[in-house]
Amino acid sequence: MGRGELTDAAWERISPLLPGIDGRGRPWRDHRQVINGVLCRLRTGAPRRDLPERFGPWQTICERFARWEVDGTWARLLEEVQVHDDSIGAVEWTVSVDSTVNRAHQHAAGAPQKGAQAGAELEDPARAAADQALGRSRGGLTTKVHLACDGRGLPRAILVTPGNVNDSTAFDAVLDALRVPRTGVGRPRRRPDAVIADKAYSSRAIRRTLRHRGTRAVIPERGDQKANRVRRWRTGGRPPAFDRELYKARNVVERCFSRLKQFRAVATRFDKLAARYRAGLHLAALVLWLRDTAR
Template identity: 75%
Template sequence: MDLAVRRGELTGTAWERIAPLLPGVDGRGRLWRNHRQVINGVLWRPRTGAPWRDGPERYGPWQTVYERFARWETDGTWAKLLGHVQVRDDTAGTVKWTVSVDSTIARPHRHAAGARKERTPAGDEPGDPARTVGTGHALGRSRGGLTTKAHLACDGRGLPLAVVVTPGNVNDSTVFDTVMGTLRVRRVGAGRPRRRPDVVIPDKAYSSRAIRRALRGRGIRAVIPERADQKANRVRRGQAGGRPPAFDRELYKDRNVVERCFARLKQLRAIATRFDKLASRYKAGLQLASLILWLREPGQDPLSGRS
């Protein structure tokens, strides 16, 4: 570990992996403020959950740190960085294409509500009222109050391959196609991105004929437990109910990697609790947290101070 690096900052190894991918000048042709300094400031915020303007002075002006985070969210830089490290691992053959899919709920802080519609980037805000039932900005009202739901597809090591954000009152199964459509790892050189896992392992919430049929049509093995009500209905219908769907109980035990992934992501307070008014900003935080997981070395966390 780099002894000059403070707790919660990028280690030298993690920095070396992403440094060549960062832009050298901004959109107006001027040099950026030191990328490593500012990115460490960006990481400080989701780790602590504190307001941007309370950031330590060692990371530079808080306006610079926030604007860098917001600009790179808008132009897709955080997503591109995550995609680059996924390509690197896939090329090395370390990505395990036994994919687990699940979702988790994040409670929004009171400051996460109240974003004005005119501040929303056109066509780039998940959970827009025109497309999704809820209050907009991926805030959904259910019996427990306002919530946001993060949907993940993780590889067999528990590293995120796809991230989707919706209101918390959206049913998991209705977002399954979106999650699978977001899953794409580019090839080095020519060739289409890889979009088809070997196996997909969701939980009972995704048990439906439509999902099983879609996976079967793409040649993907589905390991989905049958819900009790579906089983009872099939048995009640007798021979007309058909055969029970194939289910590999031993392989299903590997699904816990997505639960462990959620636990690691929620070590960052701004992921466990949503403070961002815009869902696109919260999703960028998830992408940044996912990037940190991909940057880790075996037995070591890419953020200093933890191993």
């Protein structure tokens, strides 16, 4: 086993969840070998053509990664690990939400616009970039990763948007992505006990959304909002409740971003398609969950 590859314990956890061989066509190359090749590319950021030969043909690694992204295998693996930990009470439902901006490599640009025919001229390159979660800022093309993690600093929900998208506009989508199915009878759990976020998420709409969900909001009030409320005096309303002690736990999401960015293909986006980049994030998150379980 090489550095960064699947351990025996991790392989035993996920091997029963992988697609089986239906007996038709040529036999599949060993799943573990291919996944280790995908992890090598994700960890080093190397082009797929430059992967070591011991992982097999690079075309097989690329094709298997793309196929399992389309059928949702990578997302399903992450969900199954979360379901297992939630069934034994290991998942903490105090959630921290934040985002980070990752620079996109020049190879990430140039994906075709959604719905455009092959070889057709793009009428709006800016729209094509936005379709693939690429936004232009001062540093060039960037992608923003919105993340919700639990109290242990493990990724719970991941969303990618163009880098110039405001954090608060993606908050509802991140909450909707929080979903852990039950092992027995019952609907999936979607409501965290509390949501911790910084001042970028301080708005009446977000607080109202959390209140309707029955979730406690631990979000500090921005200075301009406080000044406006004080200026209006009695009509400004009461200050929102804020738990300073619980807010100290917000750093877990920052540590989670730091762990995810140990994978160089996450810290810098090389994938042209947003779905491929999101699949890499799901795989990196899966590795973090498996490492935590092995402790």
